[in-house]
Amino acid sequence: MSLKRRLTDRIFWVVCGVAFLLIAAPSISVLVSVFHQAVPALGWQLFSHRTNAKATGLQNAILGSLILLGGVLVVAGSVGVAAGIYLAEYATGRTEKLLRFFSEILAGMPSIVIGYIAYLTLVVQFHWGYSLLAAVIALSALVLPYIVKTTEVALRQVPTAIREAGAGLGMPRTATLTRMLLPTALPGIVSGLIVALAISTGELAPLLFTAGFTDTNPKLQLLHQQVPYLTNVIYTDISLPGSRAHATAAAAGLLSLLLLVILITAGRLVARRARRQTARMSL
Amino acid sequence: MTSVAERPAGRTASGLSARARAISELTGRDRAVRAVLFVAALVPTAALAFLVYEMIKQAYPAIIFNGWSFFTTKKFTMGNLYGNVVVKHGYQAAQGADFGVLPLLFGTLVSSLIALVLAVPVAVGGAILLVEKVPARLQGALGVFLELLAGIPSIVFGLWGIYTFGPLLSRTVYRWIAALGIPWLSGSTGAGEGLLTASVVLAVMIIPIVASIARELVRSVPAVSKEGAVALGLTPTETIRFVTIPYVRTGLIAAAVLGWARALGETIAVLVISGDALNIYPHSIFDPFSTMAATIAAFLDSALTDSTGMAIHALAEVGLVLLAVTFLTNLGGRLLARRFSDAGLPVGRGV
């Protein structure tokens, strides 16, 4: 082997190593700087107190974020899973292609555009005001395509033999779907839902003009009641003067990340179960 | 015995359920379930139609009011919102209002393209290293790490860019670049706000997205194909060049387009880092600038105080251009991916 080839090989791996460092270093820097800035605000008061000018509580924002996630799960989850089932199991020909195409286009919709339209229509035109419903709908429009896609993919990975077995036993389509297909595809569907929640956790642009903010705890009221949430705290508190506000902002960021880690871990566990299931079926 | 290789690659998924669909007869209950599911399946399409319709409706007065000057005017200003009202083409606007999308379009395209050019090689190189050199038992943890990075809220990236990364860059790398004296790459490097910092932060934001897809793609290259190259006496690098990269090229294009779309539409991080120059052209890569998405977010509040309503309409027109750019990017990526897959190569698995 010539020196040139050996050298090229060596250089290539060095370049890849540098690329890896360029991924790792900024990322670690982000995580470390968030943690570092959040340290002064860390404590139980984050969970026991609400946001206000004097303390570093985040109770209302945490509750609000969780309620928003719950709302997304209900709205985008139900619609998205149903749509995914239709695309995988019922749609044919041009309908199938068009519905999937438009869903993918929606996936590329900039979140600020969704927020802007949600604001002009839901908040202003419909007189809902800054509200839970407007926020949940805006977020749902954002994550819906992901849920549709993952549900469809999960169902397509169920072997045809299972559908044929259902039909062969004389089971109605719906029974085949609920008894055989969905249980098999469930882990895949759930991990798609978790990805959607993870995306929702980090979003701010579609919420900025739909959710509003309040220092009180959120109520389970759909309209005319503003909803506090974590990413908003980061955005607003960082522009306030004073180290306490900045530490609160960083703590809100840290909690968002924590929520994200929980969601990702849950997603991994579910996905691992899904893989084991697929492996069993292909035997 | 049929040859596995003779089956057209990548076509199995849609053919899979066609046979099963035809198998069972539908009962009345089945039909009802199907109807409900169909309605749900219409929702994404309906949502898209609603969004596009509302954007056009909102933007229409501005389209008439601005005419072609929307694409030639080099500033975006809402005018004196408490002053007199002017009328043009039958529509009212605040005096001094001058809406041009050009600086915003420029900022959007340049920042996202710089981000893309920085991110794709880094993401692909890193992904190759992860797959080929990292032991199997660490792979899971690295996957979680990449997912976590992809999920970091953009506001967190924004703050990191403005407080940590931007100042660091401006003290070091930017000085070196500026010292070269290349037009557009020189001048005051400022405190680290502006076009280049925003682009670099955008790159950092889209790297995990591109890298995690690239990693899945590289992992999906069949071992038997790579062994073919190894058995010919090719080095690992040559194997990657002649087997892995051609295999994953289509998928990589899709991943790059996905990352680009994310950078095009990114709002909050750019808003924080852009340096708040919302209506001017940057004169150097270190200057403040703005993007279409960031402008919508930044101006929406004050636009509401425009009694003529034209500021709101103009923002909708900006949004419409953003939509068009995003859509074209998407379409271009699809066409590009199809062109490469026409060569009969296996179509990007895992995306």
Place this chain on the structure above:
Amino acid sequence: MPEPSTQVSYSRPVPEAGGAAQAAPEVVDAVFDIADLNFWYGANRALRDVSLRIGRQEITALIGPSGCGKTTFLRCLNRMNDLLPDTRIEGRLDFDGEPLYRPGVQAIEIRRRIGMVFQKPNPFPKSIYDNVAIAPKVNGMKVNLDDLVEESLSRAALWNEVKDKLKQSAFSLSGGQQQRLCIARTIAVKPEVILMDEPCSALDPLATIRIEELMTELKSDYTIVIVTHNMQQAARVSDRTAFFTVEDHPEGRSGVLVESGPTHKIFTAPSDQRTDDYITGRFG
């Protein structure tokens, strides 16, 4: 016309008259000289004390039931197993009189000299031309690439079918054509040995016959070692046959070499009862 390869037969496949029957009882000129070779995947000893000499410009067939280690053995011969994590090799494995696993021997150079054709056709995701030209090019071979591509494709009996579409993707070819392309790609770098790991298992009977004819032609220039599950194939094409089987040992299952010799002898008068059982189809 040979029998279709898929036929299940309980009769003894008879080697064809000709070269195969005339192999000398012992290997005179050995390309590979292997003695007491052991191979481990982790704690599992996949090969146990294998000793075998592989003759120059002969076709040696490795046969035996699934899991007997014949593919593992084949992959030891061009150091393909180096790529697998947590493996270990012990014993003597000389190639052209030099220890193959001696420190300092470059596996990459070894693999150029010892080519390999795989179970499934695995062309590069590139054009037909590139598939043949890439390896000579990166190896810096001082030849006219166009000539080399034509020569290699001709030797692989593929030239006439592809000469008008060299720029097309290799994936546009049928499975049998892809496998011949892989053979062309292998001989383009002028190897001394070609290892074949069940090269016909993914092919239909007609494509199988073409590859077998090709092997017989290539024999004049190359040493060929082929792993096959197909008794008839081994009987038809090989000069020598080595029969491997699985043995249960206290520490796990291992592949062992039962016997080797001229194909004619192995198929008509094996010295070990296990060989006879396997060849006549009374095994497993």
